[in-house]
Amino acid sequence: MPPIELDERASEAALAIQATIPKPPKVAVVLGSGLGALANRLADRTIVPYAKIPHFPRPTVEGHEGNLVSGTVAGAPLLVFQGRFHYYEGYGLDEVTFPIRVMKRLGVRTLILTAATGGIDLSLPAGTIVCLKDHLNLIGSNPLRGPNDERVGKRFPDMTEVYSHRLRDLAFEEADKLGLNLASGVYACLPGPSYETPAEIRMLRILGADVVGMSTVPEAIVARHAGLDVLALALVTNAAAGVSGEIISHADVVEAGLKATPLIGALIEGVVQRLDAEDRQGTA
Numbered sequence: 580m581p582p583i584e585l586d587e588r589a590s591e592a593a594l595a596i597q598a599t600i601p602k603p604p605k606v607a608v609v610l611g612s613g614l615g616a617l618a619n620r621l622a623d624r625t626i627v628p629y630a631k632i633p634h635f636p637r638p639t640v641e642g643h644e645g646n647l648v649s650g651t652v653a654g655a656p657l658l659v660f661q662g663r664f665h666y667y668e669g670y671g672l673d674e675v676t677f678p679i680r681v682m683k684r685l686g687v688r689t690l691i692l693t694a695a696t697g698g699i700d701l702s703l704p705a706g707t708i709v710c711l712k713d714h715l716n717l718i719g720s721n722p723l724r725g726p727n728d729e730r731v732g733k734r735f736p737d738m739t740e741v742y743s744h745r746l747r748d749l750a751f752e753e754a755d756k757l758g759l760n761l762a763s764g765v766y767a768c769l770p771g772p773s774y775e776t777p778a779e780i781r782m783l784r785i786l787g788a789d790v791v792g793m794s795t796v797p798e799a800i801v802a803r804h805a806g807l808d809v810l811a812l813a814l815v816t817n818a819a820a821g822v823s824g825e826i827i828s829h830a831d832v833v834e835a836g837l838k839a840t841p842l843i844g845a846l847i848e849g850v851v852q853r854l855d856a857e858d859r860q861g862t863a
């Protein structure tokens with residue numbers, strides 16, 4: 580898909596959203612597997628089903644509802660993408676990252692990505708929340724492949740700091756307030772949909788990965804290209820293949836996501852409130 584056409588699609592989608600949400604929040608969250616209930620924590624909700632947004636793909640995976648929800652958390656505005664798209668669903672990376680291109684046009688400046696992941700590092704048991712410090716893009720392609728749209732970002736965007744140091748510091752401060760032991764780690768993105776083999780997990784550990792999943796990285800790359808600040812919170816829903824010997828199932832992943840929703844929700848709310856306070860003081 581040439582970039583101009585993609586740009587037009589994203590602009591049309593943004594215009595349609597603005598018909599219902601005229602002043603979209605500047606902070607957006609993409610919810611990972613099993614974390615959809617986070618959207619229910621918002622007050623003053625306006626819901627736009629993805630099906631009502633032109634050119635928007637439809638989620639096909641259990642645990643990804645397919646709604647754009649605008650609302651507030653303790654008075655702070657937040658835009659929630661309840662459901663994401665994955666490469667393994669058959670979507671191209673243009674479609675996987677379409678919501679990021681749309682939110683850029685809506686005026687979003689900060690993106691919080693959430694994801695369900697397998698824990699590679701033995702010190703990261705199920706239930707741990709990991710604040711990403713870096714990633715390994717092992718999906719076999721790049722969402723910026725193809726002609727570059729210079730109006731959005733550079734041909735060769737720097738990726739030294741994909742996950743904003745400022746936002747990470749903020750997340751750790753808010754985690755402290757909640758008494759939450761937030762971990763820090765590197766996310767390896769594989770195409771899926773099969774889970775990894777134990778040998779692949781040993782390889783990923785040698786490569787420096789702490790958690791593994793099938794999303795997040797394409798979205799983070801497109802967001803950085805477009806100049807958004809990115810924070811990513813990965814929930815460890817299971818021990819990665821071969822780590823505990825337990826079988827991995829998506830039903831268990833979704834259940835673990837549901838269980839952790841109150842905690843990860845409280846952390847996100849703390850971060851969003853801090854960003855709102857900074858915005859009001861004109862420091863963001």
Ligand SMILES: O=P(O)(O)O[C@H]1O[C@H](CO)[C@@H](O)[C@H]1O
Nearest residue numbers: 611612694695792793794832
């Ligand atoms: O990354 P999210 O969307 O949270 O989902 C994770 O959970 C699914 C596998 O159970 C995969 O889609 C993996 O990427």
Ligand code: HPA
Nearest residue numbers: 695696697791792793819
């Ligand atoms: O173990 C996993 N591997 C890949 N993706 C995942 N998403 C949740 N758990 C996993």
